[in-house]
Amino acid sequence: EDKVVQSPLSLVVHEGDTVTLNCSYEVTNFRSLLWYKQEKKAPTFLFMLTSSGIEKKSGRLSSILDKKELSSILNITATQTGDSAIYLCAVEEVYDYKLSFGAGTTVTVRA
Amino acid sequence: DGGITQSPKYLFRKEGQNVTLSCEQNLNHDAMYWYRQDPGQGLRLIYYSQIVNDFQKGDIAEGYSVSREKKESFPLTVTSAQKNPTAFYLCATSSIVGGENTEAFFGQGTRLTVV
Numbered sequence: 284e285d286k287v288v289q290s291p292l293s294l295v296v297h298e299g300d301t302v303t304l305n306c307s308y309e310v311t312n313f314r315s316l317l318w319y320k321q322e323k324k325a326p327t328f329l330f331m332l333t334s335s336g337i338e339k340k341s342g343r344l345s346s347i348l349d350k351k352e353l354s355s356i357l358n359i360t361a362t363q364t365g366d367s368a369i370y371l372c373a374v375e376e377v378y379d380y381k382l383s384f385g386a387g388t389t390v391t392v393r394a
Numbered sequence: 395d396g397g398i399t400q401s402p403k404y405l406f407r408k409e410g411q412n413v414t415l416s417c418e419q420n421l422n423h424d425a426m427y428w429y430r431q432d433p434g435q436g437l438r439l440i441y442y443s444q445i446v447n448d449f450q451k452g453d454i455a456e457g458y459s460v461s462r463e464k465k466e467s468f469p470l471t472v473t474s475a476q477k478n479p480t481a482f483y484l485c486a487t488s489s490i491v492g493g494e495n496t497e498a499f500f501g502q503g504t505r506l507t508v509v
Contacts, residue, residue, distance in 0.1 A: 319500075324503045325500040326500050328497045328498070373498075381450075385436050
């Protein structure tokens with residue numbers, strides 16, 4: 284069974300649209316949830332979330348964690364073609380330094 | 395310059411051959427990881443190491459082997475026992491500070507193809 288489930292698996296939007304990506308997890312001892320963006324090769328770090336209800340923002344991207352619902356969302360506002368990428372969600376457990384990744388959401392932004 | 399270096403970028407392997415993928419880092423990070431990425435399946439953990447001379451199996455370790463003789467290096471060997479090795483392999487590192495892990499940083503990856 285998958286520990287981390289992302290939805291949707293893919294979506295296509297037009298420039299200027301707002302995108303909301305979902306990540307749900309099922310782990311025993313949650314420590315943190317991380318979001319990464321993968322354009323061609325190396326995933327690049329976006330956010331690390333450890334506390335519920337506190338939104339993290341970076342430009343047009345924001346993310347929030349809901350520990351009660353065991354989920355997180357990543358929002359991208361005013362999308363640009365440069366936002367086209369695979370967005371990966373990962374969860375880390377306490378006492379266990381490995382990350383468990385979801386399958387990713389492929390976002391395509393059309394001009 | 396600092397970072398994670400994976401080599402080679404592209405690797406072709408014949409059936410029955412062992413091949414070794416290199417991962418070197420100069421970030422002084424404690425932990426190193428190997429992931430495999432297949433289309434539509436995200437990243438799956440092969441092996442990871444938190445300290446020198448110690449490593450643990452991930453979710454899909456069968457057919458792979460690693461070593462951690464130096465802090466900077468974590469090579470991955472894909473053995474002939476790995477039935478479907480064609481994939482994109484990513485190495486990552488992270489720092490352990492006060493018993494907690496920082497975010498992981500990734501290398502540029504090695505694309506392995508069996509011919």
